[in-house]
Amino acid sequence: MRYRSIAKWDKPAESENLLFFAQLLEELLFNFSLDTYKPSALNSSLLCSEALDVIEEIDNGNIKKPNLNHVLKELCESLIRDDVSKSLLTLELSQINSVLLDPKKSISDKKLL
Numbered sequence: 001m002r003y004r005s006i007a008k009w010d011k012p013a014e015s016e017n018l019l020f021f022a023q024l025l026e027e028l029l030f031n032f033s034l035d036t037y038k039p040s041a042l043n044s045s046l047l048c049s050e051a052l053d054v055i056e057e058i059d060n061g062n063i064k065k066p067n068l069n070h071v072l073k074e075l076c077e078s079l080i081r082d083d084v085s086k087s088l089l090t091l092e093l094s095q096i097n098s099v100l101l102d103p104k105k106s107i108s109d110k111k112l113l
Contacts, residue, residue, distance in 0.1 A: 044085040047075040055111050065107065072100045072110065 006012045006019060051071045057063040076097050079085055086093060091113075099105050099113050 044075065044078045044082045047071070047078050051075055052111065055107055058107060068107065068110075069103075076100055 009015060009019070012019060051068070054063060054068050054071050058065055058068060079089075079093060079096065089096070096113060100110055
């Protein structure tokens with residue numbers, strides 16, 4: 001649930017139920033779009049897991065190959081910003097990006113990386 005500032009509330013300690021109702025009402029009336037469904041908490045490890053899941057679904061014939069491109073692009077962008085993941089990598093980031101973002105590389109090469 002989204003938290004709003006209650007600095008302007010007169011007696012927030014005595015209005016817990018009203019605060020809960022206000023938060024619920026805001027959630028109900030929030031204008032969701034496709035971008036808001038995806039949690040912003042996806043870090044590099046979860047994006048790796050998502051990429052592997054998409055590859056598995058492609059291998060099973062449930063998803064088409066072009067759907068993997070945006071997942072890999074998001075993963076590469078996340079790796080660039082994620083200092084912890086970069087420190088754990090055994091390969092250079094440029095090597096990883098060159099394989100993941102190359103459309104000529106096979107899906108099995110991307111999976112093994």
